Amino acid sequence: GAGVSQTPSNKVTEKGKYVELRCDPISGHTALYWYRQSLGQGPEFLIYFQGTGAADDSGLPNDRFFAVRPEGSVSTLKIQRTERGDSAVYLCASSVGTGGILNEAFFGQGTRLTVV
Amino acid sequence: EDKVVQSPLSLVVHEGDTVTLNCSYEVTNFRSLLWYKQEKKAPTFLFMLTSSGIEKKSGRLSSILDKKELFSILNITATQTGDSAVYLCAAVNMNRDDKIIFGKGTRLHILP
Numbered sequence: 264g265a266g267v268s269q270t271p272s273n274k275v276t277e278k279g280k281y282v283e284l285r286c287d288p289i290s291g292h293t294a295l296y297w298y299r300q301s302l303g304q305g306p307e308f309l310i311y312f313q314g315t316g317a318a319d320d321s322g323l324p325n326d327r328f329f330a331v332r333p334e335g336s337v338s339t340l341k342i343q344r345t346e347r348g349d350s351a352v353y354l355c356a357s358s359v360g361t362g363g364i365l366n367e368a369f370f371g372q373g374t375r376l377t378v379v
Numbered sequence: 380e381d382k383v384v385q386s387p388l389s390l391v392v393h394e395g396d397t398v399t400l401n402c403s404y405e406v407t408n409f410r411s412l413l414w415y416k417q418e419k420k421a422p423t424f425l426f427m428l429t430s431s432g433i434e435k436k437s438g439r440l441s442s443i444l445d446k447k448e449l450f451s452i453l454n455i456t457a458t459q460t461g462d463s464a465v466y467l468c469a470a471v472n473m474n475r476d477d478k479i480i481f482g483k484g485t486r487l488h489i490l491p
Contacts, residue, residue, distance in 0.1 A: 298481070308478075367413050
């Protein structure tokens with residue numbers, strides 16, 4: 264696609280529910296990043312994929328969070344047993360990846376998750 | 380641990396002023412430094428810097444990298460209210476397959 268697409272743009276869920284956030288990166292981008300951003304803060308790294316594999320998942324806060332990218336394109340961030348503290352904007356970005364000179368990341372519009 | 384530190388965290392100036400935003404980094408196997416502007420949701424790309432001492436310029440914005448002292452600055456001259464945003468700096472670690480690490484950002488507010 265023309266840019267990074269994230270769905271839904273907004274999600275309100277009840278505490279304890281399960282949510283899935285989707286990211287569709289720019290076609291051909293092998294690197295995909297998930298970040299979480301709270302109000303007034305910079306993006307906080309969650310997980311990074313190079314192709315289908317998670318190259319670094321050190322930013323996932325706990326085992327309620329996990330992400331997949333089974334075919335090396337679309338990625339889904341999954342949050343189980345949501346808590347009010349999970350409320351934030353979840354940003355996805357993609358880039359050309361390893362060896363590319365143009366490795367700036369392009370961001371999607373984000374998903375605003377609100378846990379009530 | 381890789382880290383990127385931006386200063387100041389917030390800045391309020393009057394329209395027409397010139398501002399300088401700072402970014403220092405500690406990243407093993409540094410590849411490049413990126414600047415983004417974030418107004419609402421998605422950060423938008425401004426500059427990518429890979430070489431020391433070479434200024435990148437776009438209109439009233441300019442940026443330069445010092446790889447010896449491990450920092451970069453972003454300058455905005457003749458600021459306008461539309462420049463109000465969070466400015467994010469990020470460093471790319473090429474040893475980690477191009478992992479991108481962000482700073483917390485500088486929140487810039489331009490008063491009319």
